[in-house]
Every structure is written in C-alpha cells, then in structure tokens.
Amino acid sequence: MAAGSLRALRRPDGVSVIGAGESPYTRHPASGTTTDGVLADAVRRALADANIQASEVDGFGACSFTLGPDHAVDLAWRLGLRLRWLMQDTNGGASAGTMLQHAVRAVESGDASVVVLVAGDLMDQQVHLKMVAEYNRATAEQLVPLDMLGPNALFALLTQRQMAAEGLTRTDYGRLAVAQREWASLNPGAVYRQPLTLDDYLNAPMVAEPLGRYDCVPPVTGADAVVVAADERAAGMRRARVLGVSARYNTDDQTGDGLVTGLADCAPELWAAAGRGPADVDVVSVYDDYPAMALAQLKDLGLVAGGELPAFVAERLATRELAVNTSGGQLSAGQPGSAGGMHGLVEVVRQLRGQAGERQVAARLGLFSGYGMVLYRYGACATAGLLEAAG
Amino acid sequence: MSVLVQNCRTCGGRWFPARLMCPRCGGADLVPVSVERGVVEQLTHLGDVVIASVACDPEPLLVARLHGAVEPGDVVELTDDPGASGRPVAFVPPISLPREEMS
Numbered sequence: 001m002a003a004g005s006l007r008a009l010r011r012p013d014g015v016s017v018i019g020a021g022e023s024p025y026t027r028h029p030a031s032g033t034t035t036d037g038v039l040a041d042a043v044r045r046a047l048a049d050a051n052i053q054a055s056e057v058d059g060f061g062a063c064s065f066t067l068g069p070d071h072a073v074d075l076a077w078r079l080g081l082r083l084r085w086l087m088q089d090t091n092g093g094a095s096a097g098t099m100l101q102h103a104v105r106a107v108e109s110g111d112a113s114v115v116v117l118v119a120g121d122l123m124d125q126q127v128h129l130k131m132v133a134e135y136n137r138a139t140a141e142q143l144v145p146l147d148m149l150g151p152n153a154l155f156a157l158l159t160q161r162q163m164a165a166e167g168l169t170r171t172d173y174g175r176l177a178v179a180q181r182e183w184a185s186l187n188p189g190a191v192y193r194q195p196l197t198l199d200d201y202l203n204a205p206m207v208a209e210p211l212g213r214y215d216c217v218p219p220v221t222g223a224d225a226v227v228v229a230a231d232e233r234a235a236g237m238r239r240a241r242v243l244g245v246s247a248r249y250n251t252d253d254q255t256g257d258g259l260v261t262g263l264a265d266c267a268p269e270l271w272a273a274a275g276r277g278p279a280d281v282d283v284v285s286v287y288d289d290y291p292a293m294a295l296a297q298l299k300d301l302g303l304v305a306g307g308e309l310p311a312f313v314a315e316r317l318a319t320r321e322l323a324v325n326t327s328g329g330q331l332s333a334g335q336p337g338s339a340g341g342m343h344g345l346v347e348v349v350r351q352l353r354g355q356a357g358e359r360q361v362a363a364r365l366g367l368f369s370g371y372g373m374v375l376y377r378y379g380a381c382a383t384a385g386l387l388e389a390a391g
Numbered sequence: 392m393s394v395l396v397q398n399c400r401t402c403g404g405r406w407f408p409a410r411l412m413c414p415r416c417g418g419a420d421l422v423p424v425s426v427e428r429g430v431v432e433q434l435t436h437l438g439d440v441v442i443a444s445v446a447c448d449p450e451p452l453l454v455a456r457l458h459g460a461v462e463p464g465d466v467v468e469l470t471d472d473p474g475a476s477g478r479p480v481a482f483v484p485p486i487s488l489p490r491e492e493m494s
Contacts, residue, residue, distance in 0.1 A: 138408045145473065145484040146442060146456040153442040154454065156435035208435040208442070253406075253414040255452065376408060377444070377454060 012230035015107045016239035016390060017100075019050025020349040023120060025191050025222035025334040033221060035066040035122040036075055042223035042339075043079060043118050049355075050227035051237070052114060059085035059112030059228075061103060063095035063119040063338045065131050085112035093287050093372025094247070095119050095341040096226075097383020101245040103228045113233065120223020121337025128219045131337070138376045151289075151374050152216055156208035158258045158378055159292040163210065165259055166295075166309045170210055173291040174201035175318040177214045177331055180288070182320060184328025186359035191220055191334040217289050220334030224342035226349060231390070238391045240352040240366065244273035245385040254377045261293075261371055262382030263300035271302070274386045278302040281386075282363040283351045284322065285344025287371040288329040293379070297369045298324070301384060323361040326351060344368040345385070352389040364389050392470040394483045396451055398424035407451040409486045429453060429481065431465050445469070445481050455481035 023041035026033075039062065047054060060083050062072040070078075072088035085106050091098045096119065103115040121127075132150040134140055143154075162168060178198055184190035196214065204213040231241065246269050248262025271277055278301065286301070288294040295313070298304050303322070304312040316322040327333050327347040330340050348366035350356045369384040397406040401418035405426075412419050426447050434443040434457060441457040445467065453469070459479030461467050470476060471485040 141487060142408050142484050143454060146454065146482065147440045148437060148442055148454075148456070153435050153437050153440075157433045157442070157444045160433040160435070206436075208437050211435075255414075255450065377452065 012108060012232055014231040014241050015104045015228060016231055016234055016241040017226045017349045017387065018229050018234045018237055018239045019046045019052065019227040020346040021045025021049050021225045022189060022346055023223040024189060025220040025336055027191055027218060027220055027334065029122060029124055029221040033122055035064055035120070036070065036078060038122065038221060038223040039064060039067070039075060039118050039120045040079060042120055042225035043116055046116060046225035046227050052227055054080055057081050057114050057116050058083055059103065059106055059115030061087040061089060061099040061115065061117045063089040063091065063099065063341070064121055065092065065337050066121045066123070066127055085115065091341070091373055091381045092338045093289060093341040093379065094370035094381035094383045095338055096345040096368065097245055097247055097370045097385055098381070100228065100242065100345065100385055101247055101383065104242050104245060107228060107230050113230065115228040116225060117228065117342070118223060118225040119342040120339040121221065123219045123221050123337045136375065139374070142376065152211060153208045154374060154377060155290045155292065156211045159210055159290065161257045162259050162292045162296065166307065168295070168309055170202060171198065172310050172313045173215060174198045175313050176291045176294060177201050179317050179320055180325050180329045181332045183326045183359055184332035186357070187327050187333065190328040190332050191218065192328070192332045211290065214331070215290055217330045217335035217340070220336045222334065222336030222339055224336070224339045224346045226342070226345060234391065236391065238353045240349045240387040241390040243276070243386040243388055244270045245383065246270045247383040250375070250380045254375050254380070258378030259296055261296055261300050261379070263297055263369055263384055266382060266384045267301050270384055270386055276365060276386065280365050281367045282323065283326060283348055283361055283366045284324045285327070285347050285368040286325065287341065287344060287369055288325055288331050289335065289340070289372070291331070293371055294325070294329070297371060301367065301369060323363070326356065326359050326361065341370040341372060344370070348387060352387055392468050392472070392476070392480065393425040393427045394469045394471045395423040395486060396426050396447070397421045397486070405447065405450045407453055407486065426469055428466050428468050431457070431461055431463050431467055431481070433463055434461070443481060453481070453483050455483045457481055
C-alpha cells in the first residue's frame with residue numbers, strides 16, 4: 001500500500017467545514033438558468049471560500065429535486081471531479097445533516113479527504129407545482145385528489161394544534177417572521193430585505209388559516225455548498241469543527257400530532273457528544289418552512305421548554321437576543337428547493353468563520369437543524385449538527 | 392358510505408395510507424377494513440376547499456376534504472367517492488392495495 005493511502009486511512013483528530021458557498025437566490029430565474037448551473041456555482045463558491053482546488057476533492061454528495069434525469073455521478077462528471085466517495089441524498093430539508101453525518105464519517109475513516117456537499121434546485125413556478133404534485137406516492141394518491149396542492153393546509157392544521165398546545169397566537173408567529181426579516185435586512189443574499197411590520201404580517205392575505213402569506217416560504221432558485229475536510233488538512237484556516245451530527249427518520253409513523261420532531265431524540269445524544277448544552281449556543285439555524293416548525297425545533301433541541309414558547313418568542317426571538325436564523329431564514333431569504341436544508345448550515349458556518357458581514361454575531365458554538373419530507377401529515381426527517389469555531 | 396383502511400390481523404393496528412408491514416408489530420397480514428365515520432379534529436380553508444384532520448376511533452388519522460357544514464368536533468361520515476353526496480361528508484381518496492389483498 002502506498003504511503004499516501006496509509007496516511008489517508010489514519011483517523012484524523014477532527015473534521016471541519018472549511019468553506020461555504022451560496023449561489024445567489026432569485027425568485028424569478030433568468031432564462032437559461034439550470035439546476036446543474038446553480039449547483040456548480042455553489043460548488044465553485046464553496047471551493048474558492050475554502051481555498052481548495054477541484055482536483056483536491058475526492059468526495060462528493062448532492063441533493064436536488066430537479067437534477068433528473070442526471071444523478072450525483074453525472075453532476076460530478078460535469079464538474080470534472082474524480083472521486084473515491086460519492087452519495088446522492090433525497091432528504092430535502094434535512095439533507096444538510098444527512099449528508100454531513102455521512103461525510104464526517106467518510107473523512108474520519110479515510111474513505112475521503114476533501115468532501116464537497118451541495119444542494120439546490122431550479123424552482124420556477126411550473127417546476128414547483130410539478131414537484132409538490134409528485135412529491136411522493138402518498139401525496140399523489142391521497143392528497144392531490146383532495147384539491148390540495150402543496151403542504152400549506154397540512155401545516156395549517158399542525159399550527160392550529162401547536163397554538164392550542166402551547167398557547168401561541170398569530171402574533172407570536174408574526175414576531176418570529178418580523179425578527180427574521182430584521183436579520184434579512186442585514187443579509188444582501190436574502191430575497192426579501194424590506195422591513196416587515198407585525199401589522200403587515202397580521203393583515204396579509206390568508207393562505208390557509210391560521211397561515212397567512214408571511215408564514216409560507218417563498219420558493220426561489222439557488223444552491224448551497226460546503227467543503228468538509230480533516231482538521232490537519234486545514235491547519236491555520238478559520239473553520240467550523242463538527243462536534244456532532246444526529247439524525248432521525250420516521251420516528252412516529254405519522255401517528256402523532258406532528259408537534260414533536262425527530263430532533264427531540266437527536267438532541268440528548270448531540271449535547272452529550274459535544275459536551276455542551278443549549279445554553280452554550282451562540283448562533284442557531286432551524287429549518288423554517290413554517291414558523292410553527294421553527295418553534296417546534298427550538299423546543300425539541302432544548303432551547304426553550306414546553307409551555308414557555310410565547311414568552312421565549314417575545315423575550316428572546318423578537319428582541320434578537322438569541323441569534324436564530326440570522327440569514328433571515330427561508331421565510332425571508334427564500335427556499336431554494338432542497339437547498340433549504342443546506343441554507344442554515346451555510347449560515348452557521350459563515351457566522352463561525354466570521355464571514356457574516358453586518359449580521360455577524362459573536363459566535364463560538366453554532367447549531368443547525370433540518371426538517372422535512374412530508375410523508376402524509378407532516379415531515380419525517382430531522383437532522384441537527386453542532387459546530388464550533390476553530391483555527 | 393365508508394373508506395378502506397388497512398387492518399393488521401396480528402395486532403389490530405389500523406393504518407392509512409397503506410403500509411407494506413405493520414409499523415406496530417412488523418406483521419405482513421394487512422387486510423382492508425371499512426371505516427364509516429371519524430371526528431373532525433381541525434380544519435382549514437384553501438380557497439373554497441376545506442381540508443381537515445379526521446380521527447377514526449381508535450385510529451388512523453386521515454387527511455380529508457370536507458363537504459357541507461362541518462365543524463371541529465363533529466362526527467362526519469367518510470366516503471371515497473369524490474362526487475357530491477348532498478349531505479356532510481369527509482372525502483378520502485382510496486388507497487391502492489396489492490391485488491391479492493383485494494379478494
């Protein structure tokens with residue numbers, strides 16, 4: 001065995017995200033925009049951010065709803081990547097955690113040394129309608145025939161359950177949306193940056209009560225990517241060391257109320273692995289397809305206790321005392337299809353590497369979560385990761 | 392009027408949409424069973440379309456389209472016929488079952 005291979009198989013001391021990139025989000029993609037084009041743009045930006053050449057990449061993971069008929073290997077070929085580790089992920093909003101969990105183990109085991117993970121989609125209106133109509137078999141057979149296109153009604157019902165269980169009002173959800181818009185005003189990459197008032201939120205057209213326009217993520221075209229490598233490879237570089245990644249899939253067979261995500265099971269092992277607790281976190285990205293799900297995840301991760309959500313929203317989110325979804329989140333930055341799952345990770349990495357511009361917070365410990373893949377009544381995938389500033 | 396859900400003959404679990412194995416006991420002896428009514432838990436409006444969560448006794452939980460005057464807490468008749476019935480109903484599209492289960 002060559003010395004290089006032996007070295008590659010040595011277990012590294014730590015694995016970090018050493019670069020991140022985002023292909024600019026747009027509500028109305030220019031004619032000629034393609035899925036592989038925005039994915040490639042995000043990959044190039046992440047590699048440049050990490051100061052890594054494409055020739056150094058030997059691991060690649062991709063998630064996209066609109067890449068077909070191509071697969072991850074086709075995308076790798078078009079990017080000119082020669083690989084010894086490859087994965088294609090299908091978990092949408094949970095894809096960042098899914099792929100990062102695998103990538104960290106790949107680097108630790110020596111199966112790969114530099115891994116690029118990318119997620120993104122071309123999401124114009126026609127593509128979006130096709131995606132939500134053919135999301136999975138249960139959607140096509142059991143939901144679309146109800147004249148229900150997309151998950152808004154499902155999350156309206158879930159939000160009603162959360163309001164009853166937690167004593168939340170539309171004003172509480174509005175405060176979250178307004179706070180995220182305030183963060184977005186500091187993020188040149190967010191598609192909605194103009195101020196949003198609580199009155200704007202409350203008076204917006206109803207989509208499916210209690211959800212109004214500002215409760216529903218705006219679909220955008222875009223892509224996000226990160227570069228993962230062993231710490232020894234990144235000596236001297238500012239990086240976001242991965243302290244732990246945890247995932248759960250189909251924790252309740254869709255038989256519950258949907259108010260508890262798989263993160264409730266992820267959280268204890270994540271905190272234990274990292275030797276930290278919720279109070280130690282400086283910056284958080286939770287998957288915000290709807291405000292109710294952002295709150296459910298903050299609760300499941302231990303950042304707020306049950307029964308205390310209204311006070312938490314008023315005292316910690318609305319004031320932006322706790323740095324949650326500092327990019328503006330998907331509610332203001334946009335939901336670029338499956339890149340919605342990667343968006344929060346990219347933002348946490350930027351915060352930990354001191355690259356967040358006007359919205360930069362003092363951040364040593366960052367937490368991100370993903371959620372998604374509605375099977376029938378609510379999402380079934382949940383992933384979370386803890387990262388620490390290093391280097 | 393009724394809808395078909397899956398009934399596990401091993402543990403009695405009731406499932407919708409159709410599963411390949413019983414999530415509760417792992418059994419594969421799943422047969423269709425008729426359910427005639429459920430309780431409306433929550434409802435919301437998508438324009439003129441009323442979508443509801445409907446709970447059968449004791450399970451499963453269904454996503455349905457309501458027709459007629461129905462409020463949360465009401466017991467509602469279930470149907471897999473999308474056509475108008477003239478009285479309040481909850482429409483639930485039929486599940487596709489493997490052919491051998493249809494006998």
